[in-house]
Amino acid sequence: MARIIGIINAKGGVGKTTTANNLGAYLAAMGKYVLLVDLDPQANATSGLGVKLEDDHVNLYHAIVANEEPGAIIRKTSLFGFDVLPSAASLAGATVELVDMEEREFKLKSALNKVRTNYDFILIDSPPSLGLLTINGLAAAEQVIIPVQCEYYALEGLTQLFKTIDMVRTSLNPQLQILGVLLTMYDKRNKLANEIVAEVKKNFPGNVFETIIPRSVSLAEAPGFGKTILQFDEHSKGAEAYKQLAEEILKLQ
Numbered sequence: 001m002a003r004i005i006g007i008i009n010a011k012g013g014v015g016k017t018t019t020a021n022n023l024g025a026y027l028a029a030m031g032k033y034v035l036l037v038d039l040d041p042q043a044n045a046t047s048g049l050g051v052k053l054e055d056d057h058v059n060l061y062h063a064i065v066a067n068e069e070p071g072a073i074i075r076k077t078s079l080f081g082f083d084v085l086p087s088a089a090s091l092a093g094a095t096v097e098l099v100d101m102e103e104r105e106f107k108l109k110s111a112l113n114k115v116r117t118n119y120d121f122i123l124i125d126s127p128p129s130l131g132l133l134t135i136n137g138l139a140a141a142e143q144v145i146i147p148v149q150c151e152y153y154a155l156e157g158l159t160q161l162f163k164t165i166d167m168v169r170t171s172l173n174p175q176l177q178i179l180g181v182l183l184t185m186y187d188k189r190n191k192l193a194n195e196i197v198a199e200v201k202k203n204f205p206g207n208v209f210e211t212i213i214p215r216s217v218s219l220a221e222a223p224g225f226g227k228t229i230l231q232f233d234e235h236s237k238g239a240e241a242y243k244q245l246a247e248e249i250l251k252l253q
Contacts, residue, residue: 002035002119003253004112005179006141010164011157012128015147015184017044018219019245020125022238023145025228026246028082032120035074037112038087039137040127046086049077050226059088064107064136065097070115079228083119095132104132105172109140130164138168143179147213148200150186150193155203179252182245184213211245214238 007020017040024034038045038060046053053059062068063085074083098104112122124137138144146161148154158181169176181204187193201208213219216238222229229239 002116002122003143004116004122004124004141005249006124006126006137006144007147008124008126008134008137008144008161009146009148009157010128010130010134010161011149011153014149015182015213016128017048017125017223019145019147019182019184019213019242020045020123021048021223022219022229022242023246023249024082024121024123025079025230026243027121027249028079029230030246030250031081032250033081033083033118035083035085035115035119035122036077037085037108037122037124037137039091039108039124039133040087041089041092041133042127043087043089043091044223045125046084046088048223048226049082049084049228051075051077051084051086053086053088057086057088059086059091060111061088061091061094063111065094067111070111071118074115079231091133098132098136105135105139108136112140130161135168135172138165138176139172141173142175143177145179145182145209147182147184149184150190150196150212152192152196154196155199158203178207179249180209181207182209182211182213185215186212187215209245209248211241211248213241213245 024036028034063070126134126137218233218236219238222232
């Protein structure tokens with residue numbers, strides 16, 4: 001039975017998709033069966049894994065709005081044991097269509113329950129907002145990883161996000177736990193970045209991963225080639241960091 005982990009932050013550009021794709025790749029490389037759920041209509045996780053969807057190909061939208069079988073929608077990536085439930089621009093329409101549906105917050109959960117026994121991990125790459133799609137992600141997940149950029153406004157919005165997670169826990173998903181805050185885009189030469197690391201650890205004691213993801217050119221370039229960092233530049237600092245994160249998460253069973 002898969003562990004379902006949501007990767008969430010209402011801010012864009014903090015490394016959610018980078019984390020989802022590369023964490024998934026290393027968990028698969030360590031012998032786990034992994035499904036990545038691309039819950040973002042921008043579909044960056046899907047394209048970053050080299051999966052190209054035709055406009056008429058069914059995607060996550062059809063699983064959560066039209067109740068189509070997710071197993072028929074899932075695509076294999078070029079890494080053994082790593083599959084993706086792809087997204088497309090049509091998923092943006094789901095936010096409107098879900099509004100009037102019964103059990104609207106649980107559509108993703110019920111879709112994932114149909115394939116959950118096939119995987120060890122299901123990773124959900126959430127959109128950069130706290131709308132209905134993200135709420136579906138939080139209602140389906142057991143644990144969340146919160147990527148936080150080591151930059152000036154890093155802590156802005158985190159308090160709000162923790163409140164949202166508390167609300168979801170109270171009303172929709174009592175099992176939801178914070179697995180950890182993940183510091184991303186870290187540059188050790190930057191004084192501010194080091195201050196942010198200290199500040200986050202002080203504000204969220206016991207909730208911050210030991211692994212810190214460095215700022216890295218190859219991490220930024222890899223998705224353009226439809227590859228994870230493991231396939232693109234496995235000896236880079238970014239690759240080392242995501243390998244370490246996968247090991248850390250396996251220990252936190």
